[in-house]
Each structure stands twice: as C-alpha cells, then as structure tokens.
Amino acid sequence: MLSKNQSKLITCLRQKKYRVQYQLFAAEGIKIVNELLSSNYELNKLFCTKDCSASFKNYDPQIISEKELSKISNLSSPNKVLGLFKIPKPPKIKEEGLVLALDDINDPGNLGTIIRLSDWFRVSHIVCSKNTVDCYNSKVVQATMGSLARTSITYTDLEIFLKETQLPIYGAVMDGVKVYSSKLQQNAVLVMGNESNGMSKIIESLINTKITIPKFSKSTVTESLNVATATAILLNEFRRR
Amino acid sequence: MLSKNQSKLITCLRQKKYRVQYQLFAAEGIKIVNELLSSNYELNKLFCTKDCSASFKNYDPQIISEKELSKISNLSSPNKVLGLFKIPKPPKIKEEGLVLALDDINDPGNLGTIIRLSDWFRVSHIVCSKNTVDCYNSKVVQATMGSLARTSITYTDLEIFLKETQLPIYGAVMDGVKVYSSKLQQNAVLVMGNESNGMSKIIESLINTKITIPKFSKSTVTESLNVATATAILLNEFRRR
Numbered sequence: 001m002l003s004k005n006q007s008k009l010i011t012c013l014r015q016k017k018y019r020v021q022y023q024l025f026a027a028e029g030i031k032i033v034n035e036l037l038s039s040n041y042e043l044n045k046l047f048c049t050k051d052c053s054a055s056f057k058n059y060d061p062q063i064i065s066e067k068e069l070s071k072i073s074n075l076s077s078p079n080k081v082l083g084l085f086k087i088p089k090p091p092k093i094k095e096e097g098l099v100l101a102l103d104d105i106n107d108p109g110n111l112g113t114i115i116r117l118s119d120w121f122r123v124s125h126i127v128c129s130k131n132t133v134d135c136y137n138s139k140v141v142q143a144t145m146g147s148l149a150r151t152s153i154t155y156t157d158l159e160i161f162l163k164e165t166q167l168p169i170y171g172a173v174m175d176g177v178k179v180y181s182s183k184l185q186q187n188a189v190l191v192m193g194n195e196s197n198g199m200s201k202i203i204e205s206l207i208n209t210k211i212t213i214p215k216f217s218k219s220t221v222t223e224s225l226n227v228a229t230a231t232a233i234l235l236n237e238f239r240r241r
Numbered sequence: 242m243l244s245k246n247q248s249k250l251i252t253c254l255r256q257k258k259y260r261v262q263y264q265l266f267a268a269e270g271i272k273i274v275n276e277l278l279s280s281n282y283e284l285n286k287l288f289c290t291k292d293c294s295a296s297f298k299n300y301d302p303q304i305i306s307e308k309e310l311s312k313i314s315n316l317s318s319p320n321k322v323l324g325l326f327k328i329p330k331p332p333k334i335k336e337e338g339l340v341l342a343l344d345d346i347n348d349p350g351n352l353g354t355i356i357r358l359s360d361w362f363r364v365s366h367i368v369c370s371k372n373t374v375d376c377y378n379s380k381v382v383q384a385t386m387g388s389l390a391r392t393s394i395t396y397t398d399l400e401i402f403l404k405e406t407q408l409p410i411y412g413a414v415m416d417g418v419k420v421y422s423s424k425l426q427q428n429a430v431l432v433m434g435n436e437s438n439g440m441s442k443i444i445e446s447l448i449n450t451k452i453t454i455p456k457f458s459k460s461t462v463t464e465s466l467n468v469a470t471a472t473a474i475l476l477n478e479f480r481r482r
Contacts, residue, residue, distance in 0.1 A: 035462060109350075113467055113470060116464075116466070116467065116470075117466070117470060119458050119460065119464070120454075120456055120457065120458055120464070120466055121457050121458070122457040122458050122459070145464065146462070146464070147464070150458065150460050150462075180481050213477065214480075215361055216361065216362050216363040216480050217360050217361055217362070217363050217391065218363070219360065219391050221276060221387070221391075223357075223360070223361070223386065223387070223388070225357070225358070225361055225473070226354055226357065228469075228470060229354060229357075229358060229469060229470055229473035230473075232466070232470035232471075232473045232474050233473050233474055233477045236454065236474045236477065236478075237477075239455075239457050240421050
C-alpha cells in the first residue's frame with residue numbers, strides 16, 4: 001500500500017525545487033535501481049511490486065501494486081521498482097585525468113547520454129554550469145542507464161572554474177582545428193556548449209585549444225552534430241591516442 | 242482554413258499503414274521543411290501560419306491558424322509550417338563508399354540521429370532491415386533535422402543484401418577487435434544492431450570483421466553504449482583514417 005503522502009512526495013520530486021527541498025530523487029527500473037544500490041548513493045525508501053520483493057529483501061522494500069506503481073512512475077512502461085535516493089553533497093572537483101565541462105546543456109536525454117559516455121570513457125569529473133539541466137531530473141537519471149552511480153558531477157560557476165583550473169582547456173566549436181591533427185593532453189578539460197547556441201562568448205574566450213569534428217558531407221547547409229554524438233566522438237578521440 | 246478531411250489525413254499519417262497507403266509523410270518546422278523543399282523530395286501540400294506565408298509563397302501554401310496547426314502538429318511546440326511530401330521510390334543501393342546497415346533499430350530518435358550522422362560523415366547509403374523503424378515516422382523526420390533530405394535510405398532483407406554484397410562487412414559487437422587497431426576499408430558496409438539485443442545471430446554470422454569500441458571505465462557492470470553514440474564513434478573512425 002502506498003499512502004497519499006508518499007505518492008505526493010514522489011510525484012513532486014519531478015520538479016527540481018522539491019528535489020532541492022527534500023534532497024531526494026527517484027530512480028526506476030531493476031537495472032538502474034540495482035546499480036544505485038551497489039554504489040555510494042544512500043537509499044531513502046524502496047517501492048516494488050510483489051513479484052520482485054524477494055530480490056530486494058535486504059532493502060526493506062514497501063510492496064505496492066502495479067497500479068500504484070504506474071501512478072508514481074514517470075515511465076510509460078513502469079518497471080517493477082522505484083527507489084528514492086538521497087542527493088549526495090556535490091563532490092570536490094578532481095582536477096586530473098579528463099574533466100568534461102558542460103556549458104548549459106538543456107536536454108535531459110543529452111545529459112543522460114553524456115553521463116553514460118563519461119562512465120564508458122572514464123571521465124574523472126563532469127563540471128556543469130549552473131544552467132545545465134539537473135542530473136537528478138528523472139529523464140536524466142533514466143537515460144544514464146545506471147552510469148549515474150559511477151560518475152562524479154558538480155554544478156558550479158563554469159567561468160570561475162575555467163579561470164582557476166591548471167589544466168589545459170579544449171572546447172568543441174564549429175571553426176577550430178581538426179581534432180584529428182590536434183595534440184590532446186590526457187589531463188585536460190573538454191568543454192561542450194549548449195544545443196542551440198553553442199558555448200557562451202565568455203566561456204569560449206577561456207578555451208586554450210578550439211577543436212572541431214570535420215564534416216565530410218558535401219552539403220553547404222549550415223548544420224552541426226547533436227551535442228551527445230559530438231561528445232561521444234571527442235571523448236573517443238581523447239582516449240584512442 | 243483547414244478542412245476536416247485534411248486534418249484527418251495529416252493526423253492519420255502518424256501511423257505507418259496510412260503513410261504506406263497514401264505514400265505521404267509530414268515534416269514540420271521551417272528548417273526541416275526548407276531542406277526538403279530544396280531537395281528531390283516532391284511536395285504534396287504546404288500548410289503554414291500567416292506570418293510566414295511570404296517565405297513560402299512559391300509553394301502555394303494554405304494559410305492556417307496557430308490553433309489549426311497545433312491540432313495537426315506532432316510537436317509540443319508547433320513551428321509555423323507543416324509540409325506533406327511524397328514518399329519517394331526506394332533508391333537502388335549504391336555499393337560504393339561507406340554503406341551503413343541497420344539491423345532492427347527500434348527507436349525513432351536513434352534512427353533520426355543516425356541519419357543526421359550519416360549525412361555528416363558522407364555515408365553513401367543506409368540499408369535498413371525490414372523491422373527497422375520507418376524513416377518517415379514523424380519523430381525520425383524531426384530528429385534528422387533536415388538531413389533526411391540528403392540521405393539515401395532503402396529497406397530490404399538485410400540477410401540477402403549482406404550475402405550478395407561484394408563489399409567487406411564490418412559489424413559492431415561487444416567482443417570484437419579494438420576498432421583503433423583494425424584496418425578499415427573506405428569501401429565497406431558497417432552493420433549496427435538492435436538497441437537491446439544487438440545483431441541477430443544470422444546477421445552476425447555474415448560479418449567479416451567484428452569491431453568493438455573499447456571501454457575505459459573500470460566498472461565491471463555489463464553495459465554498452467547507446468547505438469547512436471556508437472555509430473557516431475565508428476563512422477568517425479572510418480573517416481578519420
């Protein structure tokens with residue numbers, strides 16, 4: 001059974017202001033919940049349907065019906081389990097290895113994909129501008145496919161971070177040097193800009209090396225790659241060397 | 242003014258069976274419609290709001306209200322123009338350059354992103370298995386951002402195509418050779434598999450060279466890259482050589 005208050009709490013966590021107020025976020029589905037449970041994230045409360053209560057018995061699950069789950073779920077096909085987790089304190093930024101800096105990424109699907117890529121390519125830290133979409137937004141959490149559990153993310157004033165870092169700063173732009181011929185340091189910051197507007201002028205002025213993924217199409221139409229696919233290609237370029 | 246029949250026709254095109262029946266698909270938004278208009282796609286009918294009727298005056302647009310547009314639009318924020326275009330005859334597959342073969346890609350957003358990438362990296366042809374999501378699905382059309390206008394796509398029996406092609410066949414799998422050390426031919430087929438299940442056994446058996454994007458994460462959790470980001474990285478690998 002789900003109480004009215006529980007139901008209200010869980011659905012209000014879809015809004016950032018309530019996640020900030022309660023310092024909680026929701027994650028759904030067996031794979032994602034399991035990965036968070038086996039990480040440093042602290043569980044607040046676990047809700048699951050009867051058929052998978054045995055798998056989660058160590059976490060004192062509250063059994064709810066399929067119908068109750070579908071009421072609190074943010075998924076079109078709810079998947080047996082929903083966990084409420086505490087939002088951790090933002091980790092101190094590790095200025096070593098490959099640091100990814102995001103300047104106002106708006107789309108939750110893009111941020112989720114970028115977190116998943118960062119896990120794959122062993123990015124040591126993701127530094128987000130304050131206007132980047134919240135990584136505890138439920139669409140982001142789901143798009144990370146569990147990689148959120150293994151990624152360090154901090155929201156901060158990106159301008160101050162870039163001014164103070166000792167690492168060389170690379171940035172993805174449309175008119176930089178071809179990334180294939182760029183020397184890429186293994187300890188570095190890579191900055192990716194907003195989906196529609198690219199990087200802000202002030203952030204772009206702090207870049208040491210502007211890099212570009214060459215276009216091979218013969219089309220003369222102005223176009224760009226999606227920010228998540230561009231991030232995939234650039235992280236691969238840093239790692240393949 | 243929009244007639245009831247027009248409104249009914251446009252909304253029914255969201256379903257594949259009606260697109261097949263009428264051989265029409267809908268595209269929305271100024272950028273995408275403009276790119277289709279300046280390509281070989283044949284316009285059937287253009288609907289736009291009054292404020293942009295001048296830009297489309299050469300195409301005999303039917304002026305509709307914002308409210309009418311929002312009724313027929315498939316977008317959460319309708320964008321001034323909706324065009325109905327004829328579905329072209331499937332082009333003959335060009336067996337030269339880089340051919341991308343898709344084995345049952347399900348997600349419209351993924352297919353749209355892959356079409357956009359194929360345009361960027363000058364893929365000469367996309368060959369889709371018959372169960373791959375329809376490229377005239379409105380979510381696919383919108384996700385291509387207009388690249389659909391510049392991409393050749395054919396749906397066919399992928400097994401027969403791969404058995405008959407003279408090109409070397411590469412396939413993305415989890416346990417192949419590292420792509421960085423693979424010799425990649427410039428005239429080749431690259432096969433990408435389904436989001437959840439990867440490639441079907443029979444398709445995998447037809448691959449000449451199985452390639453893999455190495456994972457740099459120390460995590461031991463079974464995971465994979467999203468198919469669109471994996472395609473981005475592999476197309477970049479073929480082109481950077």
